Amino acid sequence: MKFGIFDHLERRRDVPIDQQYRDRLDLVSQADKSGFYCYHVAEHHHSPLCLAPNQSVFLAAVAQRTEHLRFGPLVYVLPLREPVRLIEEICMVDNLSNGRFQIGIGRGTGGGQEFAMWGGNPEENDRRFEEIFQILMKGLTNDFLSFEGQHFTLRDLWMELKPKQKPHPPFWYAGNPVHAGEFGCNFVCFGSVADMPEAASRYLASWHKQDTENDPTLPHVEKPLYGARTMVYLADTDKEAIERAKSAYAVFSLLTMKSRYHRVRFPNHDPLDPGISIPRAQQILIPLENGNA
Template identity: 45%
Template sequence: MVDFGVFDHLDRRAGVPDQTIYEDRLRLISAYDEAGIAMYHLAEHHATPLGLAPSPSVFLSAVAQRTTNMHFGPMVYCLPLYEPLRLIEEICMLDQMSGGRFEFGVGRGISPFEVSYFGIDKENAGPIYLEAFEALKRGLTSDVLNFEGEHFHYDDVPMVVTPVNKPHPPMWYGVATPDGAAWPASQKINVISNSPCEIARSATDQYRETWDREHGGPVTSKLGVARHVYVGETQAEADGIAGRAYAAWYENFIHLWRKFGVEDPAYASTLETARERDAIIAGTPDMVASEIERQIEAAGLNYFVCRFAYGDLSFEEASGSLDLFAREVMPRITG
């Protein structure tokens, strides 16, 4: 059984007021919930048009009020930028406010430029991240938080607000390489990859091998990939709209890399190259369903994450694509 999720950078649409972008996205998120999407994942970015949710918890508190069944959370909280005690309390609040529908990703932050704006050297981000994660996990599973580390120290802090989910809400982690799958498997953490199917398959194989060695039994975590998706009535319509929107998204994505004189090769710059790398699926409902089925099999997935809103897609274009996806693609795959 494969579940569907949504990943969202909440990137800027040029010429559209931020207030309109936020409200349009919340309307779309309500539609995700009604369509049967299992989970909404929100990125965290800073000082870049790639992400208009630098404080994911703030936006997600609105998501909690606009949805009923769908789970949601950040993908990821950039832990080096957080004071763990305050984040523990935010997580517990969101889990309580949503009736146990909150889940969260953890990471050190993909962009060294964004972390540097906070005065954190990229070499120090890793150790801070690992210590923050341990403090976070301890606080979520304890009545009283005691922690002694190099960066964080807590003595007998009462955990007054606690999560609905015990021992803590489900966690997520982004995996870029096969080697990166072992740690989340050891922690029973769900994973999502942006990598092409061949690399993603090596990662899911590594995950399952680690799980079998350390836990035994069937894997209960979600193993997914995230792809830009656009569903149109015709292939020509889908290619035209998706190509335009992807180009706008890429300009948002590359903004900070160009500002600092670095061209990042991790993402394809055109629709054609993105399609070659399994990064985008654009076409008719039949084509999109067939390609998703192929990727699920090729990458060994039990979870498929779509980006329905990106670049300069209007609310009408994104919601139209979602409607076709929900009516003609999802039933074919989920049965």
């Protein structure tokens, strides 16, 4: 079993943004020293739910502050991305981290509503995802890239940048366990604890099927990993943790709905309870490094 951190980089209005970045990098550095396996960052736009809408930029800083921790987006919302530029970002960060980068891919929340926020047609969301995924696989593993699709046409592009990991960094897929298995990706379940056994069973059945078929255009992680997410709130007592978590989770849920449907406004709410801070969380991580937790 491996332990990791899934982060949104929620904005706190009582702390300057530049300070929040520094605090979070301190926290990630402490997680690296404490033996955590990975650190993954979500992608959301136009919401205080996420201060890292371009995860590659923030993760390049993470690469310089850590030595062992693996990290990556969870996920890149592929329909919003320009695929060739994304390939170049992936190669850069993988080399900056000496091969510790992981690639999380997804379609976005709300059935294409995130794509619609920028003027896209939600009905094109799935097809754009599929084409960009294909382009990523080709561009990361070939010296020259050509592609002919409904949304992208590329002609004999010289892919000079290469990832450190060969043939490419491992892929993660969040959401549908069957799709994750079909794509040959690692899988992370965002459902409840009760959903996990069934999701794991469906994922492994799908993964073994694609592994037998051995499609060369798919990632094919050699040892599939199954990620299960659970939320943890830290406080001095159980009662205090429950009381704070209720209010904090209510705001978090509303902001998640805003990122999906972009119709909800909460300009005066902070996604984090001011009762707990990143420096405080860092102090809690320190005993892990010393084996005292």
